[in-house]
Amino acid sequence: MASVQTEAQPIVDKSRALDWLRQMLLIRRFEERAEMLYQKGNKIGGFFHQYSGQEPVAVGSIGVLREDDWVITAYRDHGHALALGMTARSGMAELLGKVTGCSKGKGGSMHFFDAAKGMMGGHAIVGSHIPLAAGFAFASKYRGEDRVALCYLGDGAINQGGVHEALNMAALWKLPVIYIVENNLYAMGTSLARSSSHQDLTIRCATPYGIPGHRIDGNDIELMARTTLEAVDHARSGEGPSFIEALTYRHKGHSISDPGKYRLRDELDTYMKNDPIIRYESVLKERGWIDDEAFEAMREEVKAEIEEAIEFAEKSENPPLEAVYEDITVAPFIPQE
Amino acid sequence: MAVFSFREALNQAMSEEMERDDSVFLMGEEVAEYDGAYKVSQGMLKRFGPRRVIDTPISEEGFAGIGIGAAMVGLRPIIEFMTFSFSLVAIDQIVNNAANMRYMSGGQFSVPIVFRGSSGMAGCLGATHSHRLEAWYAQIPGLTVVLPATPADAKGLLKTAIRSDDPVVFIEHEVLYPDKGEIPDGEHLVPFGKAEIKRPGADVSLITYSRSLKATLAAAEELAAKGIEAEVIDLRTIRPLDIDTLVRSVSKTHRAVIVEEDWPYCGLGAGISDRITREIFDELDAPILRVASGDAPIPYNKHLEASMLPSVPRILAAVDEVVYR
Numbered sequence: 114m115a116s117v118q119t120e121a122q123p124i125v126d127k128s129r130a131l132d133w134l135r136q137m138l139l140i141r142r143f144e145e146r147a148e149m150l151y152q153k154g155n156k157i158g159g160f161f162h163q164y165s166g167q168e169p170v171a172v173g174s175i176g177v178l179r180e181d182d183w184v185i186t187a188y189r190d191h192g193h194a195l196a197l198g199m200t201a202r203s204g205m206a207e208l209l210g211k212v213t214g215c216s217k218g219k220g221g222s223m224h225f226f227d228a229a230k231g232m233m234g235g236h237a238i239v240g241s242h243i244p245l246a247a248g249f250a251f252a253s254k255y256r257g258e259d260r261v262a263l264c265y266l267g268d269g270a271i272n273q274g275g276v277h278e279a280l281n282m283a284a285l286w287k288l289p290v291i292y293i294v295e296n297n298l299y300a301m302g303t304s305l306a307r308s309s310s311h312q313d314l315t316i317r318c319a320t321p322y323g324i325p326g327h328r329i330d331g332n333d334i335e336l337m338a339r340t341t342l343e344a345v346d347h348a349r350s351g352e353g354p355s356f357i358e359a360l361t362y363r364h365k366g367h368s369i370s371d372p373g374k375y376r377l378r379d380e381l382d383t384y385m386k387n388d389p390i391i392r393y394e395s396v397l398k399e400r401g402w403i404d405d406e407a408f409e410a411m412r413e414e415v416k417a418e419i420e421e422a423i424e425f426a427e428k429s430e431n432p433p434l435e436a437v438y439e440d441i442t443v444a445p446f447i448p449q450e
Numbered sequence: 451m452a453v454f455s456f457r458e459a460l461n462q463a464m465s466e467e468m469e470r471d472d473s474v475f476l477m478g479e480e481v482a483e484y485d486g487a488y489k490v491s492q493g494m495l496k497r498f499g500p501r502r503v504i505d506t507p508i509s510e511e512g513f514a515g516i517g518i519g520a521a522m523v524g525l526r527p528i529i530e531f532m533t534f535s536f537s538l539v540a541i542d543q544i545v546n547n548a549a550n551m552r553y554m555s556g557g558q559f560s561v562p563i564v565f566r567g568s569s570g571m572a573g574c575l576g577a578t579h580s581h582r583l584e585a586w587y588a589q590i591p592g593l594t595v596v597l598p599a600t601p602a603d604a605k606g607l608l609k610t611a612i613r614s615d616d617p618v619v620f621i622e623h624e625v626l627y628p629d630k631g632e633i634p635d636g637e638h639l640v641p642f643g644k645a646e647i648k649r650p651g652a653d654v655s656l657i658t659y660s661r662s663l664k665a666t667l668a669a670a671e672e673l674a675a676k677g678i679e680a681e682v683i684d685l686r687t688i689r690p691l692d693i694d695t696l697v698r699s700v701s702k703t704h705r706a707v708i709v710e711e712d713w714p715y716c717g718l719g720a721g722i723s724d725r726i727t728r729e730i731f732d733e734l735d736a737p738i739l740r741v742a743s744g745d746a747p748i749p750y751n752k753h754l755e756a757s758m759l760p761s762v763p764r765i766l767a768a769v770d771e772v773v774y775r
Binding site: 183214215216217218219220224226227228233234236238241242243244245246247248249250251252253255256262274275278279281282285439440441442443444446447448449 | 475501506507509511512513514515516517518519520521522523524525542543546547551552553554555556557558559560562588591592594614615616642643689690691721725
């Protein structure tokens with residue numbers, strides 16, 4: 114597989130590259146600290162899915178979008194929200210269920226929303242959000258706009274029927290939507306080899322619909338950006354959808370309660386050694402865009418930002434009990450009790 | 451007032467709203483080139499073109515979701531299910547995405563969408579094509595559920611549904627499509643959450659909706675001949691329920707029979723009976739009875755199917771029980 118991170122002419126300039134590195138560090142730190150709050154403080158409840166190890170997929174692809182484009186993803190959604198520029202404060206407050214959270218404490222870990230940033234939600238029924246992305250793209254085309262929708266899904270989701278209904282209609286109507294499968298090799302504990310008739314997912318999701326399919330190393334952030342940009346240009350110019358299979362790996366289990374015993378120690382070790390953040394740090398050091406001192410300063414800054422976000426979240430209020438009946442409908446809601 | 455059929459009323463509602471607002475469009479199976487499986491959208495492709503009247507593949511989950519996505523970013527889709535029986539394969543979209551989106555996002559998104567289509571026991575269609583799913587949808591906070599019984603209400607309620615900023619499940623009854631009735635001239639809107647007293651009476655309240663209104667009115671006619679004045683109430687909207695009108699009526703008659711084509715167990719009538727009982731238990735002179743379909747899948751054979759429907763004799767028998775005759 115090609116690597117573009119070492120190309121003579123990178124897709125990004127120094128300042129953008131440093132932003133991306135910082136965003137990846139922010140996501141990693143956010144996840145690490147949130148997990149600690151979950152495990153030790155009993156402050157976060159419900160299901161919690163870590164994004165650690167997959168950061169280049171979200172950061173590299175969202176990095177080439179316009180501000181008025183849309184992003185939608187599944188339940189492993191913290192990374193995408195932060196990559197869109199949603200604050201760590203509102204993410205952390207949501208995890209703690211506070212009224213200052215990005216979904217006012219009504220969504221939780223799996224349902225991060227930020228309309229102003231184009232974050233159209235984390236969605237927790239596997240495959241259910243795939244048609245929604247086609248719907249955003251439908252609206253763009255209906256109104257004669259050139260906005261695009263970026264939709265992330267897991268390798269498990271491609272086995273849901275509605276995904277293929279949406280892919281077919283998106284291709285049929287040339288909708289400006291880009292589907293990115295974050296192939297981390299496991300649908301919860303079921304490996305791809307045990308669940309997919311083909312290991313190359315473009316054969317299942319691009320070829321049958323006659324749309325461009327890209328199978329890439331998703332942990333090469335600049336390759337991720339370059340490939341997404343190609344798909345975005347394709348969509349903006351009215352040529353319709355694309356499908357990107359981004360090969361990646363999650364460092365943690367499926368969720369916080371999963372020790373990941375179905376994975377071999379060697380496999381995990383190999384991926385951990387090949388940590389994508391360290392990879393990109395090395396690339397940027399080779400280019401002379403960052404040195405040890407600046408990198409350390411960046412890490413400290415990110416740490417402080419996350420600690421401040423935790424403090425903000427902890428000091429925030431719980432929603433009042435009346436909030437149970439708020440934001441159900443636009444019209445005044447009449448409980449049928 | 452001019453006379454139109456139920457299907458013409460629906461067509462007028464959609465056409466008028468599409469004329470008024472470019473963000474409204476119609477999407478579904480056979481709605482465009484075929485002119486509608488039940489001819490509800492007849493002529494609309496010709497009038498509005500393929501941008502706004504859109505044929506889909508047979509992919510209910512997919513196009514329901516596309517509609518919801520489009521609604522989240524400002525369009526006002528009308529999604530037609532050829533029949534609501536087929537909405538079963540799209541129910542995840544309706545419940546998890548349309549109904550929950552506003553809540554889960556802390557009020558950041560609204561989903562102004564209408565899901566509409568035919569429903570009910572329509573004659574020898576068998577178990578898969580005769581579903582009445584209104585009670586399922588009525589249970590979901592976030593949805594508005596509407597079932598018109600007359601052409602005038604079909605038009606007025608559908609126009610209100612299209613203008614609603616919230617998701618609406620708009621269930622038509624297949625056998626009502628050819629029915630004719632007067633429709634008020636000019637702009638005709640019917641508000642949600644308001645039942646209508648179709649026939650006033652002091653002796654017993656007959657509470658119904660959709661196609662069952664016809665059998666209920668016929669039963670009321672026979673009751674009048676026997677000296678019993680039944681008050682017939684057409685719910686029109688089942689979520690939110692117009693509990694005030696029901697409470698007023700039953701406070702006057704002290705007796706109620708609920709007539710519904712749906713299954714009896716955990717059905718809409720059970721919920722309505724519970725609410726009336728809790729609100730005005732002391733006013734009741736008899737238990738509230740329900741005339742619903744039998745608790746069986748819907749059979750193909752027409753005699754068996756007919757036995758499942760709330761019929762005039764079944765309604766009369768229930769009234770006899772509550773008035774102790």
